[in-house]
Amino acid sequence: MTVLLANHQQRTFSRRDLIPLQPELLWRIETGVVRTLTWSEEGTPVTLGYWGATDVVGQPLSRVTPYQIECITTVEASLVPEHLWHQVLEAVLKHAQQTEELLCIFHQEPLHLRLRLLLVWLAQKFGRQVETGKLIDLRLTHQQLAEVIGATRVTVTRLLKQFEREGIIKRSHRQPLILCK
Numbered sequence: 001m002t003v004l005l006a007n008h009q010q011r012t013f014s015r016r017d018l019i020p021l022q023p024e025l026l027w028r029i030e031t032g033v034v035r036t037l038t039w040s041e042e043g044t045p046v047t048l049g050y051w052g053a054t055d056v057v058g059q060p061l062s063r064v065t066p067y068q069i070e071c072i073t074t075v076e077a078s079l080v081p082e083h084l085w086h087q088v089l090e091a092v093l094k095h096a097q098q099t100e101e102l103l104c105i106f107h108q109e110p111l112h113l114r115l116r117l118l119l120v121w122l123a124q125k126f127g128r129q130v131e132t133g134k135l136i137d138l139r140l141t142h143q144q145l146a147e148v149i150g151a152t153r154v155t156v157t158r159l160l161k162q163f164e165r166e167g168i169i170k171r172s173h174r175q176p177l178i179l180c181k
Helices: 082-106 111-126 142-149 153-165
Strands: 010-013 025-031 034-039 045-051 068-071 075-081 127-130 133-136 178-180
Touching: 025 082, 045 082, 045 111, 045 142, 075 082, 082 111, 082 142, 111 127, 111 133, 111 142, 111 153, 111 178, 142 153
Parallel strands: none
Antiparallel strands: 010 075, 025 075, 034 045, 034 068, 127 133, 133 178
């Protein structure tokens, strides 16, 4: 798949850049992490998903407006024009499956379970095994976590402190979050 897409434009984006949208183009993430998002009527950001290497994103995959793709890290992405979408069909199916996983997490109650399931999802998707558990090597803010689960930043901060006291997670200022075994 990558070989066939190699002749198409590949671009590098910096952290916090917005990836440009076009109705007939998808982007295949080669390296890095992006999030797709929209806003509520009140102007609150609503995170639709987090996407990494081999995932595809783009305006054709969503009917939500407004819709943006924001880089969480430095990202390398390849354009996939409409006539090559058949080459990324597996990634499109994975996109739909991951969207459903996040939707299920979003509807979990109580809120502490919702946050814990989100951390497990992030660890499965972006984590790597370390001695004490799964290292989630993404520097997401408490606000960004809150936007995924429909909570406030203050509540997420309180729950993360509780998870740390209970031994569910470990974290330090110099190291990303570790979801303990």
